[in-house]
Amino acid sequence: MSTRAAAAPTRREQILSEAARLFAARGFHGVGVDEIGAAVGISGPGLYRHFAGKDAMLAELLVGISERLLTGGRHRVAQAAGDPDRVLSSLIDGHIDFALDDRALITLHDRELDRLREADRKLVRQLQRQYVELWVEVVRELHPEVGEAEVRVAVHAVFGLLNSTPHLAALGREAVESLLRRLAHGAFGALSA
Numbered sequence: 001m002s003t004r005a006a007a008a009p010t011r012r013e014q015i016l017s018e019a020a021r022l023f024a025a026r027g028f029h030g031v032g033v034d035e036i037g038a039a040v041g042i043s044g045p046g047l048y049r050h051f052a053g054k055d056a057m058l059a060e061l062l063v064g065i066s067e068r069l070l071t072g073g074r075h076r077v078a079q080a081a082g083d084p085d086r087v088l089s090s091l092i093d094g095h096i097d098f099a100l101d102d103r104a105l106i107t108l109h110d111r112e113l114d115r116l117r118e119a120d121r122k123l124v125r126q127l128q129r130q131y132v133e134l135w136v137e138v139v140r141e142l143h144p145e146v147g148e149a150e151v152r153v154a155v156h157a158v159f160g161l162l163n164s165t166p167h168l169a170a171l172g173r174e175a176v177e178s179l180l181r182r183l184a185h186g187a188f189g190a191l192s193a
Helices: 011-026 033-040 044-049 054-079 084-101 103-115 118-142 148-162 173-192
Strands: none
Touching: 011 033, 011 054, 011 103, 033 044, 033 054, 054 084, 054 103, 054 118, 084 103, 084 118, 084 148, 084 173, 103 118, 118 148, 118 173, 148 173
16 A cells, blocks of 8 residues: 555646536537636636536547557556456456546537647547457457457447446446446457357
8 A cells, every 4th residue: 555645636636627527417519718717726718727618638649549549458468467357357447447437528529529630639539449449359369269350349349338338327336347347258258259
C-alpha cells in the first residue's frame, strides 16, 4: 500500500473532467465555456489560458482516452506475457475499469466523435485499431481454430457490451464489474462452442 497521497488533479485535468461530464450530459453544442469555467471555479474566458477552445477540449478528451486505452493495453499484455489467458483477463479487467470509471467519455465518443477535426478523428481511429489488434491477437492465440474475421467481430461485440455501462441500471460497482467480466469471458468462450 502506498503511503503517498494521490496527486490532486491539475486545473487542466479538472477542466477536462467537467467538460466531459457536461458534454456527455447535454451535448457538445449544449454547453458553453462559461458553464465549464463555473464548474471548476474560474471564468469562461479563463479557460482559454488552458485550451484554445471547446474543440481543443473535445480533441484532448477523445484522443487522450484512446491513447490511455492503448498504452494501458500494451502494458497489460507485457505484464502477462506468455500466458494468453492472463492477458485476456487483464485486458478485460482494464477495459471494465475504463468503462465504469469513464462513462462520460463513452457517451462523448458515441455522440461527438464526428465533431473532431479530421486529423484528430483519424488519430482516434488509428489508436482504436491498434487497441483492437491487441485483443484480436490474444483471442486468436486462445482460439486458433476460429477465423480472424470472426474473432474481430467477437472483440467488437465485447467492446459494445463493456461500453454499454452508461446505459446500465444502477447496480453497485462490484456487481456490475463481476457481471461484465463473466459476460465478456462467456462471449469469448462461445467462439469455441
